[in-house]
Amino acid sequence: MKRVPAHGGNVYEAARASGRPIGRLADFSASINPLGPSPAAVRALRHTLPQLVHYPDPDCLTLRRALAKRWRLATDQILVGNGSSELIHLLPRALGMRHALLVGPTFSEYARAVELAGGRVSYLHAKRSEDYRPPLERVLDTMQHSRKPVDAIFLCNPNSPTGRAVDAAAVRTLVQAAARRRIRVILDETFVEYCADRSVMRDAGRSANLLILRSFTKFYAMPALRLGYLVGPAPLIEQVRALQPPWSVNMPAQVFALAAIGDLAHTRRSLAFLQRERARFVMSLKALPGLRVYPSEANFLLLELPMSRSACVCAEALASRGLLIRDCSSVPGLNRWTVRLAVRRRMENRRLVAALGKWLGGPV
Ligand SMILES: Cc1ncc(COP(=O)(O)O)c(C=O)c1O
Incomplete structure (x- = not known):
């Protein structure tokens, strides 16, 4: 087959x-x-060769400090991973997800990660007749009226593979409504650089139930090197970090990412x-x-x-x-x-x- x-x-x-x-x-x-x-990032990468004999910084501290400064967060509100995929797979286990609601049609690894961690998923799909506009009103309605409660919602903004995005205000409404029901929102902003006004990174670390995923592999064009990060409240970030294998983010990726964010x-x-x-x-x-x-x-x-x-x-x-x-x-x-x-x-x-x-x- x-x-x-x-x-x-x-x-x-x-x-x-x-x-x-x-x-x-x-x-x-x-x-x-x-x-x-970024040409500057490629140049920085070339200079990493003599350091291949050392382990990478297991804490990714230089990069985390730079990201913390950029987003006005504390370094303990940021976890760097081997691509955002690694973090997607750590999250369900770290947070003990039992039932996640996926706003679809969307990236398949959310479902795979939840199910591999022993949880189950439900979908709320955008409709073709609405040009796959993300159905946030229906998500709110389901949260309020469902007899099968969920403990997490995965939302990708802008969504892959549909390309549709929701306003930051709508995301905030969703996060607040979810907080009242103790539901966590995993917001994947992997493609948000192209519509930065839709991002709610400014809220990261302030909402107790919001975790935001970012990837370097798409916008910074480094899928072969692998690097992504997760931001959220420090105690939740620590729960995820505790499950991460040591040195999972290689040194060339850390150096490249640092130079890439500096190349405005x-x-x-x-x-x-x-x-x-x-x-x-x-x-x-x-x-x-x-x-x-x-x-x-x-x-x-x-x-x-x-x-x-x-x-x-x-x-x-x-x-x-x-x-x-x-x-x-x-x-x-x-x-x-x-x-x-x-x-x-x-x-x-x-x-x-x-x-x-x-x-x-x-x-x-
Ligand atoms: C929506 C979305 N999130 C996350 C990822 C994972 O990206 P990476 O692990 O390369 O950071 C992908 C990759 O295709 C994606 O499409």
Whole structure:
């Protein structure tokens, strides 16, 4: 049986399957900053080689201090992890989650983490008829009236794979309502750099039930190095830290991340580029026949193919041309015509639109 991909970004498998070297693949299946990493961070990384003979700082203290200064938090309100995925998997065990509510359709690791820790999950899915707008009113309603109480809510803002975001004010309302019922809110802000006004990082550490996840791998373009962090009240952060294996965050990743957050020029360039290129990409995709392009606040787009075409066949057809896209048909709450595309550089986006247009116009 063919394995449905759990995540995008597996260039190794794609290279093996297609016989193309990784450098000749255009990966639209993982949503990484199309401008790549900060040049200053890459330079800093090069200087780390002589220190490979030492263990990394197990406390990530220099980086945590820099993040604490940036967000006006105390260092004990921050935990750095080996990608935000590590922290997602530590959270359910650390907090003893028994029943989590997932605002879907969303990132599959939340469910996997809760279930591996012995808990169970329920979903509240956004509706296709509402362009997958996150259903926060229904979440509030469920919290108030459900006879099966939950102890945690996972919300991704902006959400992956839909690209839809909710206002910071709506997130705050949710966090406050959850606090009254002693429900914790795990807010994943992995893609929030692209719509920073939606972030509630300013509330982090002040709300007793709010834990916010951030990732370096997407915006700072370092998925191979792995680094993410969690912010929240110090006692909860300590509970999660207590379960983390020692040295799980390598030294080059710590050095790279520190330099990357200091490179404000690269941050500004990245944001300006994405605004322009996403608008262009959306326009040319919307011009293709039968394609539905959902609104997005992130660096990726959710698309629905015409009903005569399945996401799986589309992904295979494009992969044979070296273009990797994310088939989203396995994501609970989405249908078998749904795919996700990262916004990449202009020439690659043009290539993708041309190949997709040709495939859509070809035999069914
Ligand atoms: C919404 C979301 N959160 C978290 C992650 C994990 O990112 P990382 O472990 O690379 O920080 C991903 C990765 O695809 C994601 O899409």
